[in-house]
Amino acid sequence: MLKEKNKKQQSLHKRHSALAVANKQLEKLSNGIFASGELPTFSEKIKETNHFPLRPKKLEILQINVGYMCNQVCEHCHVDAGPDRKEIMTRETMEQCLEIIRNTGAHTLDLTGGAPEMNPNFRWFVDEASKAGIKDFIVRSNLTIIRANKKQYDLPEFFKNHNVHVVSSMPHWTRGKTDKQRGEGVFDQSIKALQELNAVGYGMPDSNLRLDLVYNPSGAFLPGNQASMEKEFKHALLEDFGIHFHSLFAITNLPISRFLDYLIASENYEDYMYSLVEAYNPAAVKNVMCRNTISVSWDGYLYDCDFNQMLELKVASKIQHISEYNEAVLNDRNIIISQHCYGCTAGAGSSCQGAVAE
């Protein structure tokens, strides 16, 4: 039992798991029920509704992953992030990113990780990026990082001073479900961090300091209706802990990396893929996030989304790195798809901003 527990505190990379290799994940997603024709591949499915090839719309969101290091090892993490991951964006790459941030037509800048705050140049980068005048500047904070050590205690103030939009993960309003997915003690620390964010004004009913939460299911099932879940979360967090927040983004777990590993180990893979395919919604394809997003990795490469980044599927463009960034050329490309994409088109759809279709 102890061995199993210790394993869960390490990334797939550290465990030398076969699924740490992106190609192995892609193989799994192309073989079995998809190779046999039992289920249609994603390209076959979107052909039925005339969405193939999937093409970008206007670029709206520039998402930058500043590193895979994280203080948590969540069981569902699509990044395979953890304390043992050493992929961290350098200051030089950040400087290249800043050039793009100053000139992009995107209205949203979205910093993610790992825990972005663990990048040693994070605060400098936020300081510089906030001067670029981007309308919506998101930092995806895992909450516990705010409580991880004294040096981070002032993060709520720091975010406030830079008018950062904080988006944080919270899989449930109960301790049991949260800790099972994100690690022991995560719930209590997250609650404390949310209270501290509230204390400086984040998430309060009339506040401009935006605090949104991300809900993703703690297991092999799809998220429920986003609006209903938001109501439940708001009621429970306010009643039990006096916590306020603005919106809840319900996000589907995509079958890659650690969540794929979990699906296979728990013998839920096939049923989960069935539920994703059965819940395919053409309306969600229209608004799927890869159509208005560019994802930049810690080493400056460009991807259609954070999931393709983890699967090492670079954009299908002659421009693949920020050093040669050109938005017009980049936008003229076909988006790379595989069966994991079903995760973004199930039900009301899923994106880093939550549901995409009614």
Add this chain to the structure above:
Amino acid sequence: MASNNYYDPADLRKFGNITEWSKELGDKFFDYYGKVFEEGALTAREKSLIALAVAHTEQCPYCIDAYTTDTLQRGVTKEEMMEAIHVGAAIKSGATLVHGVMMMNKVNKLEM
């Protein structure tokens, strides 16, 4: 029969196929079914919990499978799920026991 079991989890996915042999009635049923579970005076979450409890009293494996997943998707906790089943169980056992009055009435009538 394609399977050696009366109940096969994969058959749940085929539920919709019942319309193949009686389209009009099948469609009417699924329209009705879908409407019943929409948000109304009761929330969809409350309806899902009722369905979970009834799935157990009906002892329908397909329904238990479907509404365990459905309640989880709606953020229902294990404690809430188990309490709902106890409500079903209490009604089931209550329904058995309340018939005891019938037995008592009969005994009282027959005995001197």
